[in-house]
Amino acid sequence: MTRPDTPACPRFSRRQAVKLLAASGLVAAGAGLGCDTAVDGRPKTPVFVAKASDYGADLGGILRRGLAELGVTPGEVAGKRVLLKPNLVEPHAGAGHINTHPLVVRAAAEAFLALGAAGVVVAEGAGHRRDAWLVLEESGLADVLAEDRLAFRDLNTGPVHRVKNQGSWSRLGDLWLPDALGEADLVVSLAKMKTHHWAGATLSMKNLFGVMPGVVYGWPKNALHFAGIEPSILDINATVRPALAIVDGIVGMEGDGPIMGDPVPAGVLVMGRSAVAVDATCCRVMGIDPDRLGYLREAAGRLGPIAAGRLEQRGEDPAAVRRDFALLDYVPAQQGIRLAR
Template sequence: MRREFRNFDEVLALSEQELAARTVGIDYPGSIDDLRPLLDWNIDGQRAAVSMTACAGYNPTTLREALKRGFDLLGVGDNLANARKIVVKVGLIEASRPEEHVTAHPLLMRELVLLLRETAPSGASICIADGSGHERDTAHLLNLAGVQAVLDELRIPFVDLNTDDLRVVETPQPMAFREFVLPRTITDADFVISLAKIKTHHRAGVTLGMKNLFGCVPGSVYGFPKTRLHYAGVARVIADLQSVVKPQLTVLDGVVAMEGTGPLDGSPVDLGAIVISKNTAAADAVTARHLGFAISLLPQFWYCLDKGLLPRPTVVGDEQQVLTRPFEPPNNIGWLRDTANQSIEQQTALLARLLSSAHPS
C-alpha cells in the first residue's frame, strides 16, 4: 500500500534506512508485475517520437543543423504555431565553465533560441530561466557558464526561478507532494522547453530532461540544494514535477555528455548527439537505454509509469551513428552499468533485489 505523509516532518521522522530508500525512490509500493512494461518495453497507450541527431561538436552551424533536423523530424513547428510565452528552462546547478560540461553548452542555447525565433510566431516572447540548486550568486553563475554572453547578444532576459513571483499548483496523482509552489514564469508559460545536459547522477542514475525540472522550484521554499525535494524522494518528485510542469519540448545536449560521478564531478564523453522529443519521459527513457542503463532499474520511470506519463518511444534520426558504448554509472550504483543489454530475467532479478532492499524482513 502507498504510505501517505501528512507533512514533511513525518518524512524526516523515518528511520535512517527508510529515509535512504525514500530518497532514491526504491520504497515503491507496487510489485514487479506492475513494472513489467518497463522490462519488455511493452508500454500500453500513447506513443512518442524521440529524435536522436548526430552532432560532432559545438560549432554553430553543426548545432543549428542538428537542432533543425530534430525539429523537422518531430514537426515541432506545428506545436510552436500558437506559442506566445516560451521559456527555455536550463540546468545551471552551480557556477561552472562550458568546458566542464555540467550544463547545456551556451552555444547550443544560442542556436536553440535563434531557431525558436525563426519557428515561433512573430511577437512571441522567449526567455531563459533556471533556479540554481547550489549557486546563489546568479550573476557570477551566468558569466562563468557563458550564458550572459548569449543573453547580451540575443537581447533576451534571464529569469531567476529562485526569486520569481510564486503560485501554488496541485499535483495530479501525487507521489511525493500534493502541491508545488512554482514560479509564475513557469506556470504562465504556454511553451516550456527543458534544455539539459546528458549526465549520470549519483541518486537518480541519470539526470536528463525530467530531473532538470528540479530547477523549476524556488530554493526560498524548498531549500538549497532543493533539500525538501531530495528527502521527499528524488524519483517520486521527478514524476510529480513532470506531471505539473509538463514541458512541451525537451532538448538534451549529448554532444559532450558526462559519465561516472555525475552530476558535477564526472568525466566528459564525446557522445555526439542531440536528443529531442515532445515527451520528456520518452526522451529520458531512450537516452538512458542508449547509455546502457535499463529503465526498469531507474525508479523515476516506475513512478512515471504509475502516473501514466511514460509512452512507448519510437526513435527517429541517427541513433546508429551515435556512440554506443555503455556509460560508467556513479560508483555508488556501479551495478547499473550495461544493464540495458541484460536479459529480462537478469533485470528481473536485479529489480527484485532493489524492491526487497527497501522492505527488509
C-alpha cells in the first residue's frame, strides 16, 4: 500500500487551484483554498465540516466539495485503487446510527470515481459477527453495492501479510494486515460518529480496528483489547496511515456506544487528510474535549494535530454545529470529557 504525497495544504497557487477546481465543477462560492498558519509559522491542518440535514441531501456534491477544499486533485486519484473502510459493526436492519450509512458509502465511491479512480472497493472486517455477508445485507449496504457494481472484501478472512508495527505503543509486535489493504493505493476511513464505552468516542481512528483480520486477532478483535484498546488504536493508525478520513455524523450515536447507544441527529459530515485532526474536530462537534481522550492526546504531535490552533476549519465552524452527545456518568471512559463552553 502506497500513499501519495499529500501535504496538509495544496502546493499550488490560489489562481491555479480555482482554475483546476472550476474545470472539475468543484468550486463552491467562498471556498477556502488558502493555507492558514499557526502562531509558530507552521501550516495548519485543514478539516472540512459540512452540514447535511439527512441522507437525502446531495451527499456526493458535499463530498466532492470537501475533497476540493482539502486540495485533493484528479492527479492524486486518477488511476489509483481506492479502498473505502466503513464501520459495519453489527447487522441491525434499520438501525442507521450503528453503521456508516450506505448512501454515504455510495457518495464517497462516486466522489473518487469522479476524480478518475481506477476502481473503488468497499472492505470491512466486522468486529462482532463472523458472517460478513449477514452484516452487509442487514445494514442495507449490500443493495447499494450491487446497484453500483462495487466489490466488497471481507477483511476478516483471506490472505494476510506481516508488516512492522510503526507505532510500538502496544505489545502487539509486528502487525498482520489483509492483502486487500496492501493492494490499495488509497485507504479511506469511512467512519461513524459515536460515543464509545471503552474509548470515550469512536471515529476515524478507532474505525481502523476493522482492518485487522479476525482470523488473526479474533472476535471481537480480542487480541487488540488484551493489548489495550488505546495503544492498539495508535499502532494501527501509525502503520496503516489512511490517506483520508470521512466521518458520517448525519445521524450519530450517543450514550452507550458503539452498539447499544441512542441515535442523535448531528447533521454533519467531517473529512480531512489527517485522521487525528478529523477526530479532534468531530469531538468538538460532539461536545467532547479531544485532550481528554487518551489516544487522541497521545497521538498529538506524533500522528497529527488536535489543538484548535493547529487546525484550519473549513466549511462550518465546529462550534456553530456543536451538538452535545449524551455521556454516561457510570462509564469511566466518558467521565470528565465534556468540552467546556
